[in-house]
Amino acid sequence: MRRNNGCSIRLSRRSEKRGERGLPDITWRSALRWARAQLELAGISRPGMEAEYLARPGIGAPPVALLNAERTPSVCLWRRYVEVIQRRAAREPIAYIRGETEFYSLVFYVNPDVLIPRPETETLVDAVRDRANSMPPGPVLELGAGSGAVSVALAVHIPDRPFVLTDISGAVLQVARINAGRHGVKDRMSFAVGDLYGPVTGSCFAAVVSNPPYVRSADLAGLPPEIRQCEPISALDGGADGLKFLRRIARAAPRHLRRGGVLALETGAGQARRVAEFCRDFVGEDVQILHDLAGHERVVVSRYE
Ligand SMILES: C[S@@+](CC[C@H](N)C(=O)[O-])C[C@H]1O[C@@H](n2cnc3c(N)ncnc32)[C@H](O)[C@@H]1O
Missing domain, CATH: 3.40.50.150 (Vaccinia Virus protein VP39)
Structure with missing residues (x-):
């Protein structure tokens, strides 16, 4: 289990066996839900909107995040999205993140x-x-x-x-x-x-x-x-x-x-x-x-x- 501000993301056994450390057993839909919770806890006033915004191409993820929410993010994109959400949760302005x-x-x-x-x-x-x-x-x-x-x-x-x-x-x-x-x-x-x-x-x-x-x-x-x-x-x-x-x-x-x-x-x-x-x-x-x-x-x- 990975814990962050009270939210948890479960890692798949298959992923752990493959040694793909950090590959989460999640979809973009659950990633967005997790991100929204992180931003809400950090006091961001429109957490859902920002979670989606930061999942856009060139920022935290490819368009697939919003177009096909049931897909699983690749390790690389997941890490990128987590980093972006953590920076925003630390109240870094979106302009600096982008x-x-x-x-x-x-x-x-x-x-x-x-x-x-x-x-x-x-x-x-x-x-x-x-x-x-x-x-x-x-x-x-x-x-x-x-x-x-x-x-x-x-x-x-x-x-x-x-x-x-x-x-x-x-x-x-x-x-x-x-x-x-x-x-x-x-x-x-x-x-x-x-x-x-x-x-x-x-x-x-x-x-x-x-x-x-x-x-x-x-x-x-x-x-x-x-x-x-x-x-x-x-x-x-x-x-x-x-x-x-x-x-x-x-x-x-x-x-x-x-x-x-x-x-x-x-x-x-x-x-x-x-x-x-x-x-x-x-x-x-x-x-x-x-x-x-x-x-x-x-x-x-x-x-x-
Ligand atoms: C409010 S910002 C404006 C930046 C930009 N012109 C804008 O409108 O987005 C003020 C700028 O003044 C610069 N500054 C501060 N003290 C200064 C000084 N004594 N002489 C020249 N520039 C100074 C800062 O480094 C900063 O870039």
Whole structure:
């Protein structure tokens, strides 16, 4: 008997005799039931749906798992599925297990070095994309580029513009490079490791875009386990008031924007109005707050006149 969180899987005698250690006497139907129980015990809110999702091709199993539930999994597929379910039961996000996620209708490679791109960040992409024709000529700078999702999505939709991506971590920028290559925009991108504008001192841009860390330090402990335990803290921690990076980025923006250039910043819950004030103080009067698809104030866009 193999026991795991109170659930058991019986190994067939025939399999044990054949020395096929771990070959279970089960069907995909019972495997899915076992997986559902594991995920339920781990506190996953939709365990049945996730058990099935993780049995899909390219993740935990071939399509046979769902098409012919009475078949027995091979040892290899069973092991793969068990590993995937155990990782998910330990609250690892599905995007890290799969090694990819979708953002702006594009598929991005992700690993635990980078924050998983969020749907609300698509509003940041829209903000810059919608203003691309009214921006001065020149490159777009992204600060804290992470997986590169924002700049890559922009580059796919804004032909010809060069992009400069910076991040405090070299490992993170390696992921951005991979994604730029996957989507055919790497030749228009350059990558520089360093603290915010540090790597581009003395340069001016058509736009500065950023989704910086903006969670208040005191709120980090209350984040769901998927985020708290698995995503990089350096992508989340925005200091005591959550505004440490947003304030620094806005203050230094005039030194790095061309006249008519755009500053587009993603903000956390309840931060947009404060950030709009910094932008009025440091960048100019032309400031707008944009809502994400859930209706939350999410992005602050200002123009440097
Ligand atoms: C919230 S994540 C955003 C990632 C990506 N742009 C996105 O929207 O999915 C913030 C990123 O800022 C980077 N970062 C943190 N501190 C930084 C700093 N001082 N200078 C530059 N980047 C920084 C982190 O490594 C992380 O990749």
